[in-house]
């Protein structure tokens with residue numbers, strides 16, 4: 142079938158309709174950040190018929206999507222799933238919302254648009270965890286291959302933008318760059334000078350696999366059109382006329398299996414069951430594969446409703462187990478977000494974009510204490526694994542978790558990857574800072590609530606469950622406060638207003654920090670790992686070809702499969718991962 146031109150396909154297609162139903166080779170559940178890359182790549186071959194089923198709609202004219210300064214305005218609107226997070230025991234029982242995009246383009250239509258990849262050893266760790274071929278160098282051609290970087294103007298360079306040309310592609314679909322609304326006063330100089338005085342180096346370009354330092358970074362946006370560059374704009378709109386690519390609105394409930402397979406044999410998907418936009422339950426068949434790209438909070442739920450998961454949990458929901466795979470929905474790694482604020486003697490133009498951030502490693506965070514901490518934490522990994530495993534009902538065993546923690550510990554203390562991010566948001570009369578520990582040891586989960594409540598996942602990230610996460614977040618907070626104590630920033634800020642000296646005095650103790658963090662931390666919206674690419678022994682769900690264990694033709698391609706957190710924000714890595722995954726599916730990688 143390969144290599145046929147469009148005209149020939151046009152004649153062949155109706156044959157597929159012979160039984161009164163359209164037929165597809167690949168069905169992609171979820172037309173989000175990752176799913177649309179896969180749809181684009183698979184449908185590039187006109188002989189391959191691809192269907193995307195996406196719960197959300199085409200939002201290309203929604204101003205809350207297109208606006209380059211619209212971040213946050215989409216929250217709680219129809220394009221935000223606005224999920225509930227279960228009360229977090231480690232955060233004084235607080236509940237909270239978790240935002241997630243519901244549109245063609247997925248969460249890339251509502252996110253903060255930061256375009257940052259991560260530290261190279263973090264991707265190399267995927268291979269260390271047992272996934273041959275998944276490392277930074279293998280991902281690099283995909284990282285740059287999907288990108289079309291917009292070279293900054295002289296005014297943007299004057300406003301603090303710097304870049305390394307070799308780190309960027311210019312032939313890909315995803316337009317990246319800096320907005321014309323970039324803040325262009327003197328603030329970035331004061332901000333940079335303060336970090337330099339603090340002792341952090343300037344990073345000319347954080348996208349080369351070494352993210353430590355401070356920098357003004359690029360976004361996923363089309364500068365000249367002045368619109369957000371989401372996954373639909375980049376990967377769907379340019380190819381939507383392909384006759385072999387179809388997109389429908391619907392919510393995938395489950396994978397339907399072919400009869401016959403039993404025992405140890407892999408089961409084979411024949412298609413999916415989904416709810417149409419008008420609420421009918423319909424089915425469609427996939428000749429080749431079903432690809433789950435519904436995101437880290439939803440792909441595991443589709444697996445569970447399909448009978449792939451923890452047998453006792455499935456039994457409780459009244460679902461027959463097809464594949465005993467306890468890791469489904471487990472291993473969730475989310476970063477807790479914290480914020481502090483100062484009043485400041487600052488006048489800024491309204492709406493100015495300030496993609497200003499700093500990444501620090503363990504040495505930056507812990508200074509002279511680092512070496513002893515490296516040793517003491519290493520000796521504690523078994524205890525942490527036992528604690529975290531028990532808190533998650535022992536679904537992923539302590540021994541498995543300890544192996545993963547050892548890799549994570551080596552990233553932090555051996556490879557010196559960054560473990561904290563601090564973003565600075567100057568505004569009129571105030572400066573806000575948000576930050577998060579990048580590689581938390583806490584693990585949480587997401588599961589199906591009931592066979593009907595498929596849009597209401599039980600999300601439990603277990604923020605700050607691990608004491609060392611509190612330690613890292615405290616270290617991060619102390620670095621942020623010492624940054625504001627340095628010149629010239631100390632001359633600009635007036636008062637520590639949030640949460641204020643009464644709660645966090647300048648010399649706040651560990652206990653004061655811990656109480657403040659547990660009282661205020663919230664979601665950072667970077668949840669991943671819930672269908673992790675790892676061995677079954679480690680609690681993994683997909684193999685290195687992203688195929689779900691125990692199935693012959695179901696894959697997961699989205700944030701669920703990333704086994705360990707990365708310092709970059711997720712989309713840059715997801716676009717690359719989905720591009721490489723497409724090659725694996727097509728047999729070209």
Ligand SMILES: Cc1cc2nc3c(=O)[nH]c(=O)nc-3n(C[C@H](O)[C@H](O)[C@H](O)COP(=O)(O)OP(=O)(O)OC[C@H]3O[C@@H](n4cnc5c(N)ncnc54)[C@H](O)[C@@H]3O)c2cc1C
Pocket residue numbers: 170171172173174175176194195196197240241242243244245246247248249251252253254255256257391392393394434435436437439440443665666667668698699700701710711712713715
């Ligand atoms: C508020 C916020 C800010 C963020 N900021 C940044 C940032 O600045 N930079 C960055 O790189 N990352 C950021 N992220 C993270 C990043 O955007 C996400 O991790 C990433 O987009 C997830 O991609 P995905 O492909 O895994 O899932 P998604 O892009 O979420 O795609 C999943 C798609 O599946 C659909 N879907 C769900 N269930 C079903 C179903 N059963 N049937 C059919 N369709 C279904 C959803 O509607 C959605 O369109 C942010 C996230 C949030 C929420």
Ligand SMILES: *[C@@H]1O[C@H](CO)[C@@H](O)[C@H](O)[C@H]1NC(C)=O
Pocket residue numbers: 203204205213214215216218219
């Ligand atoms: C855009 O966001 C605003 C603010 O949240 C909301 O009032 C408005 O309805 C949204 N527009 C659309 C088209 O959803």
Ligand SMILES: *[C@@H]1O[C@H](CO)[C@@H](O)[C@H](O)[C@H]1NC(C)=O
Pocket residue numbers: 216217238
């Ligand atoms: C969204 O709505 C919930 C309650 O429905 C509310 O608690 C929350 O503050 C709202 N969030 C935003 C960003 O408007």
Ligand SMILES: *[C@@H]1O[C@H](CO)[C@@H](O)[C@H](O)[C@H]1NC(C)=O
Pocket residue numbers: 289291311312313314316
């Ligand atoms: C990349 O963007 C430029 C505009 O900045 C455009 O002229 C060019 O065609 C784009 N390249 C691709 C491959 O889309």
Ligand SMILES: *[C@@H]1O[C@H](CO)[C@@H](O)[C@H](O)[C@H]1NC(C)=O
Pocket residue numbers: 296321322323325490
């Ligand atoms: C600074 O930014 C403003 C607002 O975006 C713009 O109007 C102005 O031309 C910019 N100034 C310079 C020197 O680039």
Ligand SMILES: *[C@@H]1O[C@H](CO)[C@@H](O)[C@H](O)[C@H]1NC(C)=O
Pocket residue numbers: 486
């Ligand atoms: C604010 O800064 C200006 C100079 O930029 C200075 O003249 C003024 O005294 C400062 N105000 C306060 C309250 O510090």
Ligand SMILES: *[C@@H]1O[C@H](CO)[C@@H](O)[C@H](O)[C@H]1NC(C)=O
Pocket residue numbers: 504511554555556557
């Ligand atoms: C990591 O940092 C430590 C100092 O904290 C240093 O001794 C070591 O050589 C560094 N390792 C790497 C791989 O850079």
